[in-house]
Amino acid sequence: xxxxxxxxxxxxxxxxxxxxxxxxxxxxxxxxxxxxxxxxxxxxxxxxxxxxxxxxxxxxxxxxxxxxxxxxxxxxxxxxxxxxxxxxxxxxxxxxxxxxxxxxxxxxxxxxxxxxxxxxxxxxxxxxxxxxxxxxxxxxxxxxxxxxxxxxxxxxxxxxxxxxxxxxxxxxxxxxxxxxxxxxxxxxxxxxxxxxxxxxxxxxxxxxxxxxxxxxxxxxxxxxxxxxxxxxxxxxxxxxxxxxxxxxxxxxxxxxxxxxxxxxxxxxxxxxxxxxxxxxxxxxxxxxxxxxxxxxxxxxxxxxxxxxxxxxxxxxxxxxxxxxxxxxxxxxxxxxxxxx
Amino acid sequence: xxxxxxxxxxxxxxxxxxxxxxxxxxxxxxxxxxxxxxxxxxxxxxxxxxxxxxxxxxxxxxxxxxxxxxxxxxxxxxxxxxxxxxxxxxxxxxxxxxxxxxxxxxxxxxxxxxxxxxxxxxxxxxxxxxxxxxxxxxxxxxxxxxxxxxxxxxxxxxxxxxxxxxxxxxxxxxxxxxxxxxxxxxxxxxxxxxxxxxxxxxxxxxxxxxxxxxxxxxxxxxxxxxxxxxxxxxxxxxxxxxxxxxxxxxxxxxxxxxxxxxxxxxxxxxxxxxxxx
Amino acid sequence: xxxxxxxxxxxxxxxxxxxxxxxxxxxxxxxxxxxxxxxxxxxxxxxxxxxxxxxxxxxxxxxxxxxxxxxxxxxxxxxxxxxxxxxxxxxxxxxxxxxxxxxxxxxxxxxxxxxxxxxxxxxxxxxxxxxxxxxxxxxxxxxxxxxxxxxxxxxxxxxxxxxxxxxxxxxxxxxxxxxxxxxxxxxxxxxxxxxxxxxxxxxxxxxxxxxxxxxxxxxxxxxxxxxxxxxxxxxxxxxxxxxxxxxxxxxxxxxxxxxxxxxxxxxxxxxxxxxxxxxxxxxxxxxxxxxxxxxxxxxxxxxxxxxxxxxxxxxxxxxxxxxxxxxxxx
Numbered sequence: 001x002x003x004x005x006x007x008x009x010x011x012x013x014x015x016x017x018x019x020x021x022x023x024x025x026x027x028x029x030x031x032x033x034x035x036x037x038x039x040x041x042x043x044x045x046x047x048x049x050x051x052x053x054x055x056x057x058x059x060x061x062x063x064x065x066x067x068x069x070x071x072x073x074x075x076x077x078x079x080x081x082x083x084x085x086x087x088x089x090x091x092x093x094x095x096x097x098x099x100x101x102x103x104x105x106x107x108x109x110x111x112x113x114x115x116x117x118x119x120x121x122x123x124x125x126x127x128x129x130x131x132x133x134x135x136x137x138x139x140x141x142x143x144x145x146x147x148x149x150x151x152x153x154x155x156x157x158x159x160x161x162x163x164x165x166x167x168x169x170x171x172x173x174x175x176x177x178x179x180x181x182x183x184x185x186x187x188x189x190x191x192x193x194x195x196x197x198x199x200x201x202x203x204x205x206x207x208x209x210x211x212x213x214x215x216x217x218x219x220x221x222x223x224x225x226x227x228x229x230x231x232x233x234x235x236x237x238x239x240x241x242x243x244x245x246x247x248x249x250x251x252x253x254x255x256x257x258x259x260x261x262x263x264x265x266x267x268x269x270x271x272x273x274x275x276x277x278x279x280x281x282x283x284x285x286x287x288x289x290x291x292x293x294x295x296x297x298x299x300x301x302x303x304x305x306x307x308x309x310x311x312x313x314x315x316x317x318x319x320x321x322x323x324x325x326x327x328x329x330x331x332x333x334x335x336x337x338x339x340x
Numbered sequence: 341x342x343x344x345x346x347x348x349x350x351x352x353x354x355x356x357x358x359x360x361x362x363x364x365x366x367x368x369x370x371x372x373x374x375x376x377x378x379x380x381x382x383x384x385x386x387x388x389x390x391x392x393x394x395x396x397x398x399x400x401x402x403x404x405x406x407x408x409x410x411x412x413x414x415x416x417x418x419x420x421x422x423x424x425x426x427x428x429x430x431x432x433x434x435x436x437x438x439x440x441x442x443x444x445x446x447x448x449x450x451x452x453x454x455x456x457x458x459x460x461x462x463x464x465x466x467x468x469x470x471x472x473x474x475x476x477x478x479x480x481x482x483x484x485x486x487x488x489x490x491x492x493x494x495x496x497x498x499x500x501x502x503x504x505x506x507x508x509x510x511x512x513x514x515x516x517x518x519x520x521x522x523x524x525x526x527x528x529x530x531x532x533x534x535x536x537x538x539x540x541x542x543x544x545x546x547x548x549x550x551x552x553x554x555x556x557x558x559x560x561x562x563x564x565x566x567x568x569x570x571x572x573x574x575x576x577x578x579x580x581x582x583x584x585x586x587x588x589x590x591x592x593x594x595x596x597x598x599x600x601x602x603x604x605x606x607x608x609x610x611x612x613x614x615x616x617x
Numbered sequence: 618x619x620x621x622x623x624x625x626x627x628x629x630x631x632x633x634x635x636x637x638x639x640x641x642x643x644x645x646x647x648x649x650x651x652x653x654x655x656x657x658x659x660x661x662x663x664x665x666x667x668x669x670x671x672x673x674x675x676x677x678x679x680x681x682x683x684x685x686x687x688x689x690x691x692x693x694x695x696x697x698x699x700x701x702x703x704x705x706x707x708x709x710x711x712x713x714x715x716x717x718x719x720x721x722x723x724x725x726x727x728x729x730x731x732x733x734x735x736x737x738x739x740x741x742x743x744x745x746x747x748x749x750x751x752x753x754x755x756x757x758x759x760x761x762x763x764x765x766x767x768x769x770x771x772x773x774x775x776x777x778x779x780x781x782x783x784x785x786x787x788x789x790x791x792x793x794x795x796x797x798x799x800x801x802x803x804x805x806x807x808x809x810x811x812x813x814x815x816x817x818x819x820x821x822x823x824x825x826x827x828x829x830x831x832x833x834x835x836x837x838x839x840x841x842x843x844x845x846x847x848x849x850x851x852x853x854x855x856x857x858x859x860x861x862x863x864x865x866x867x868x869x870x871x872x873x874x875x876x877x878x879x880x881x882x883x884x885x886x887x888x889x890x891x892x893x894x895x896x897x898x899x900x901x902x903x904x905x906x907x908x909x910x911x912x913x914x915x916x917x918x919x920x921x922x923x924x925x926x927x928x929x930x931x932x933x934x935x936x937x938x939x940x941x942x943x944x945x946x947x
Contacts, residue, residue: 028828029824030895031738032895047742048741048742048743051893051894052830061830061831061860062860062861065348065349066348066349068392068393068435070392070393070433073429073431073432073433074433075352075392075433075434075435077349077350077351077352077435079346079349081346106587107587109586111345111347111585112344113346113347113348113587114344114345114346115346117344118344132741132742132743132759132760133742133743133759134742134743135650135742135743135744135745135759136650136742200759203759204759205649205650205745206649219594219595219612219613219614220614223614233657233658234655234656234657234682236834236837236838237837238832238833238834238836238837238838238891239830239831239832239833239834240832240834240891240893242832243830243831243832243893244830244832244893249587249589250588250589250590251582251583251587251588251589252582252588252859252860253348253396253582253583253588254395254858254859255392255393255394255395255396257393262392262393264392267831267859267860268830268831268859268860269588269589269590269859270832271589271592273833273850273859274850275850275852276580276590277579277580277590277591278580279419279578279579279580280418280419280420280422281418281419284579284593284616284617285616290616294592294616297614298589298592301595302592302594302595305594305595306595320649320653321733322893324677324834324837324838324890324891325655325656325677326648326653326654326655327655330649331648331649331655420852
């Protein structure tokens with residue numbers, strides 16, 4: 001473990017940015033935190049978390065998959081993939097670190113998704129322990145400890161100092177690069193802060209939310225529950241919850257005719273959309289209730305069923321603050337799981 | 341640049357034969373540009389075919405894996421991609437990737453058993469692959485019964501092959517039916533589920549169903565009335581798919597992805613799934 | 618703080634429910650915190666007492682729900698509408714989106730709605746409770762010993778700071794006193810953008826719209842967007858898309874939508890309220906409203922039921938097509 005004073009952070013960022021693209025949470029002109037590519041003058045903000053997680057640095061909202069050229073009856077397939085640049089993301093909270101593990105389960109399972117895999121291989125993640133969780137946070141429900149954020153390097157900000165702990169070889173190598181800004185530190189120096197965060201988490205309004213009643217094998221019990229009708233009543237059927245969710249990964253593949261060939265691209269898609277499952281001869285989820293239910297059943301039952309009980313939610317709270325009608329996974333869990 | 345294998349990037353296929361089967365079904369023969377089979381598959385598996393700029397769609401491979409020269413797809417006209425396929429000419433290149441999905445358990449559960457295939461309309465397409473596989477390895481299976489129905493005689497897929505080849509095999513019985521009487525038809529008239537009941541099959545066999553949802557539903561009832569257990573009945577599901585590899589989320593039903601955990605399901609497995617397929 | 622009390626609304630609704638005049642009540646339901654309110658259909662007095670809320674976070678415009686909630690059922694549905702919501706109600710009726718007889722409108726005077734984002738800019742995350750006082754909100758957080766007191770006008774939402782009308786244009790019953798149509802400064806921002814050079818303006822909108830994640834929340838909440846099948850969702854339309862293939866398409870969605878609601882948009886501001894990326898979408902619509910006012914004379918969509926928008930009407934005095942360009946260039 002190493003430490004350095006907070007004033008040095010810009011120097012450290014500059015050093016990292018010499019060899020890799022660096023993304024840090026910074027305020028945009030509306031004062032909203034977003035992962036921003038660092039350049040001289042980019043200021044680290046002290047917002048609790050970014051508007052959208054780091055998902056799109058690995059799984060962008062849209063990305064080209066390949067291109068085609070066609071002439072007469074011939075087709076040429078052009079592999080447009082490029083080796084990803086090396087990049088570093090600083091300031092990833094524990095929930096978002098965990099969200100990448102969930103995305104990995106999907107994209108890195110066989111046959112693995114090379115577009116995602118390439119970015120995962122080239123991206124180093126520096127996490128950041130939470131200091132001021134939001135009232136909408138409930139990561140502890142899913143066993144996540146914001147005091148131990150993990151990833152390649154764990155970082156704690158305590159008073160006027162940063163403490164960096166490498167957890168992987170890549171993390172250690174990165175610490176060597178910033179060696180001249182740091183001094184050695186003892187793990188005991190962050191113990192107090194870890195304690196403070198743990199105590200804090202217990203005081204959050206959603207601290208007692210439990211996953212009891214959800215998970216593997218609960219399909220039949222939950223699927224036909226009549227509460228789904230009421231829960232989904234106000235839902236607009238928009239994709240906000242899906243797109244701000246760090247673990248939602250459904251996508252669509254589309255062809256775009258450029259006038260000079262065809263680009264096949266993929267883009268985020270949402271099971272909340274009416275055409276998500278629509279086929280030429282019908283739709284197996286015709287109503288908003290069915291689509292609404294699918295999203296929550298997937299996160300709370302189907303995903304754990306396929307992944308040894310791992311839930312498809314990390315409790316980041318983004319859907320809570322972003323849903324236009326304030327309907328979200330917490331309300332669903334409380335209603336169906338009998339939570340207080 | 342090939343960094344990793346990428347399942348989403350297809351191969352080129354050339355359409356070397358187009359057979360007009362019915363007024364709305366054509367069968368396309370596909371090989372690679374150097375005249376080979378694009379990849380090996382097992383009975384019941386599917387492939388993604390696409391026409392760049394139009395789209396990509398999943399189709400079951402109609403030809404038997406024992407055919408080492410080419411693959412065939414029987415495709416009904418019912419959407420963007422299929423309409424385009426129906427309008428293409430010989431020699432046209434398309435793209436192909438696969439094979440996808442879990443095949444019929446021809447070498448395990450089916451082995452040594454008598455088989456009853458029941459198909460409706462274009463539902464014969466996925467069954468043709470497994471029927472021809474079982475005919476090829478005839479001695480591995482018991483008696484084979486095939487019940488196939490369509491709206492009219494013209495709508496019967498692979499009619500020539502059924503009449504000239506299947507019906508002449510030893511130990512293979514073919515029962516054809518059409519929905520309504522027709523002048524040039526002296527065979528059975530009536531819906532498939534009723535015909536299955538009339539034929540009163542003994543239940544010492546495995547049944548494989550494929551066809552429109554309504555046919556599946558009533559045939560399932562008919563088979564159960566004849567004493568079949570759900571564990572003896574297999575069917576295939578069809579849902580919207582984009583990636584074909586269990587990632588895009590579209591064909592998710594319960595904890596299953598039809599593209600990778602299906603399309604073949606045993607009926608007792610299906611009844612475990614939530615009712616949205 | 619809202620002048621009409623929650624209790625008064627509940628009492629009114631319960632009476633109408635219990636007497637059988639209405640079969641259910643479309644209102645706002647409390648959430649986990651003091652600000653996350655969900656539109657809800659209440660069917661009993663108990664539900665109302667337990668969960669109904671009326672406070673400074675009831676920004677959601679309930680009028681669009683009437684399209685689905687009045688379909689295929691008998692009887693009336695009670696709906697609470699704020700002044701700006703009544704314009705949407707009328708506009709929906711003008712477009713024959715539901716049956717007037719199925720709705721029972723209770724007009725609720727509105728003192729303006731608070732914007733939780735503005736509050737969080739001041740208090741930061743960690744709000745544990747919000748107390749509503751006469752001129753201030755008193756916000757307790759997990760991190761401050763004492764509640765933070767904030768004057769209302771600092772956290773009123775943009776649309777309420779530029780409120781165009783405190784007058785309800787339609788109702789069956791009014792609670793309290795009705796207000797007046799106001800002189801607002803709602804076109805000030807539009808004028809600022811008009812004064813930009815075309816390059817600056819392009820850059821401004823590029824900066825805003827490039828943040829769009831195409832969640833469609835703006836469209837799905839918009840009372841003017843009630844097409845049964847949106848062109849952007851319809852594979853047969855030829856323009857169906859879920860994401861932009863390039864930066865041109867990025868603007869396409871919002872500009873097409875703005876054109877489609879032009880002359881029908883009542884300026885309710887829901888689009889900007891729900892945008893998860895904080896894009897000031899209402900400014901696109903306001904530009905159209907301002908142009909319509911200038912070209913065809915003052916026009917407020919939804920002011921009266923059955924009013925024809927100048928864009929679908931013709932008079933011999935209509936502005937010539939090139940006049941807009943001439944004015945812009947002069």
